[in-house]
Every structure is written in structure tokens, then in C-alpha cells.
Amino acid sequence: MKALKPFNIAFVGLSGGEHEFSFELDDEFFACFDDTEIVKAKLAGKLILNKKSNMLDLDFYISGQVELECDRCLEPFWHTLDLHRTLYVKFGDRREEQSDEVTIIPATESHIDVAQYFYEFIALGLPVKKVHEDDETGTPKCDPEILSQLEKYMHGKGKKDKNKDDKPSDSRWDALKNIKFN
Numbered sequence: 001m002k003a004l005k006p007f008n009i010a011f012v013g014l015s016g017g018e019h020e021f022s023f024e025l026d027d028e029f030f031a032c033f034d035d036t037e038i039v040k041a042k043l044a045g046k047l048i049l050n051k052k053s054n055m056l057d058l059d060f061y062i063s064g065q066v067e068l069e070c071d072r073c074l075e076p077f078w079h080t081l082d083l084h085r086t087l088y089v090k091f092g093d094r095r096e097e098q099s100d101e102v103t104i105i106p107a108t109e110s111h112i113d114v115a116q117y118f119y120e121f122i123a124l125g126l127p128v129k130k131v132h133e134d135d136e137t138g139t140p141k142c143d144p145e146i147l148s149q150l151e152k153y154m155h156g157k158g159k160k161d162k163n164k165d166d167k168p169s170d171s172r173w174d175a176l177k178n179i180k181f182n
Contacts, residue, residue: 023045073150
């Protein structure tokens with residue numbers, strides 16, 4: 001948790017206006033979160049905190065690379081991220097999340113922990129389908145041996161066809177096959 005200490009920002013002592021903070025979002029950062037699919041990362045995080053009298057505007061900028069596991073060949077590959085997200089923090093009576101972009105914290109708070117926000121923005125910025133990019137010729141950069149095995153499987157060499165002839169039919173259901181619906 002020592003890695004997350006710099007992410008706890010004391011905003012009470014800051015003057016009004018914009019303040020910039022820089023963070024390194026690396027392997028040590030992601031190790032602080034349970035059940036993360038990111039193990040290796042080389043990301044730079046920048047936070048621009050705009051302090052106003054009644055709220056904080058937080059602009060998160062994240063750029064760099066994360067190592068992901070390819071859904072097709074299961075080999076690791078580096079994926080480039082370039083994200084910008086904005087969070088509006090209002091002051092109120094209790095902690096509450098109004099929407100994805102608006103959260104309320106107690107007016108008595110003096111610090112805001114932005115580590116979870118960085119983590120969530122990165123996790124949500126990952127592609128749904130994680131596969132190697134294709135090269136210039138359109139060929140996938142996946143492991144050729146794995147692609148060959150997948151190709152064999154998809155064309156029936158590794159897959160067993162389930163035809164009606166494979167199993168004897170159950171006579172109890174034969175009468176139902178002849179029912180015609182209008």
C-alpha cells in the first residue's frame with residue numbers, strides 16, 4: 001500500500017485554480033489491487049486538479065502500455081493506452097457516487113485518494129477483445145503454431161461433428177417431429 005501513498009492528495013491547503021500532479025502507474029501500482037488482469041504496465045498518469053470554492057474538477061490523463069494476454073493465442077502482448085477522463089467532485093454531507101462523472105465527498109474531508117479512479121479508468125479503457133494487432137500484410141502477430149492448431153480445430157479436424165446419425169433416435173420423441181405449427 002506504500003505505492004498508493006502519493007495518490008492521496010491534500011486539497012485543503014491548495015489555492016484555488018489548477019494544480020498538476022504526475023504519477024507512475026507501473027507493476028507496483030497494479031499489485032495493490034485484487035483480481036486485476038494487468039500485471040505489467042508502463043503508464044504515466046497526469047492529474048490536473050482544478051480547485052473551485054464548491055467543488056473539484058479532476059482531469060485524468062493516462063498514456064503508455066499495459067501487457068495483456070491475447071484472447072486468441074494466450075501469449076502476452078503490449079497494448080497502447082491513451083486516455084482522458086474527467087471527474088467532478090462535489091462537497092456534501094456524505095460520500096456518494098451520483099454518476100460515472102460526478103461523486104460527492106463529505107465537506108469535512110481534506111484529502112482525496114485518486115488511486116482507485118486511475119485504476120478504474122485504465123480497467124475500463126482496456127479493449128473487450130484482447131488480441132495481437134495484425135502486421136502490415138494483415139497477418140495476425142499471434143503465435144503461428146497456436147493459430148495453426150486453431151485453424152485445424154475450426155475446420156473440423158479437431159472437432160467432432162454431432163450429426164443426427166451419431167446417436168440412435170429416441171422413439172418417444174418421434175411423434176413430436178411430425179407436428180406442424182401454423
